[in-house]
Amino acid sequence: MELLRFDDVSFRYHSLNGETLAVSHLSFSVKVGEFVAIVGPSGCGKTTILSLIAGLLSPSEGKIHRADEKYGYMLQRDELFPWRTVLKNILLPLEIERKLTKENREHCISLANKYGLKDFLDKYPDQLSGGLRQRAALIRTLSTRPDLLLLDEPFSALDYQTRLNVCEDVSSIIREEKKTAVLITHDLSEGISVADKILVLTARPASLKAEHVVPFTERSPLKRRNLQEFPHLFDLLWRELNE
Secondary structure, X not given: OEEEEEEEEEEEEEEOOEEEEEEEEEEEEEEOOOEEEEEOOOOOOHHHHHHHHHOOOOOOEEEEEEOOOOEEEEOOOOOOOOOOOHHHHHHHHHHHOXXXXXXXXXXXXXXXXXXXXXXXXXXXXXXXXXXXXXXXXXXXXXXXXXXXXXXXXXXXOOOHHHHHHHHHHHHHHHHHOOOEEEEEOOOHHHHHHHOOEEEEEOOOOEOEEEEEEOOOOOOOHHHHOOOOOHHHHHHHHHHHHHO
8 A cells, every 4th residue: 555656746946046946757656664765866855855755845746645644754863852861852742742641651661661772761862872862763753653754864973883783773663663664865775775665866856767676585784785686786776876
């Protein structure tokens, strides 16, 4: 079942200096339970596409079909408030939506305990490693039980080793919680390591250059990187981005 579909979508930014075409005649779909990675040249409009998916922007042309789903957004930085404990950061979206019921609070604590934050709930963000902070940010995103997770380069602020470990953590949590996800990334290896499907975009204005179903049955990002077929797919994507 499709959770999301773009049909011939274009988007133009308007300013005093005129209009800029950021997305041009883009069509793709995301199925329930699918992990989709979107890659493309720097500045091609990837984040604009996430904003269109979330309904923060409306298409200038074309149509976006959405199921009646709820979105969760995970940004490049964890954006945890330093004056709130980890638990209070996780509960913040529920407070904002006025849905901080006993059941929802217990759900969040259960997720935190399940994914390694049991001993850190009363700590403050600056007492956590970068990896634990991102894990807390993901659980905060999951607190409102979203159907679709929008991940805007969520590992880019981390050093390489931490990035690999956090990517493994986040991917396994998303898979275990059976969430649908769309990941924006400029890192081809990262996209291949986590996704079921990869969309390759052209330079701005962004349009669909290629779509690839990732053929690996292995789910672990770290283990995927060691597969014999991994570099072949990387080379293909690299050529497509640089043609």
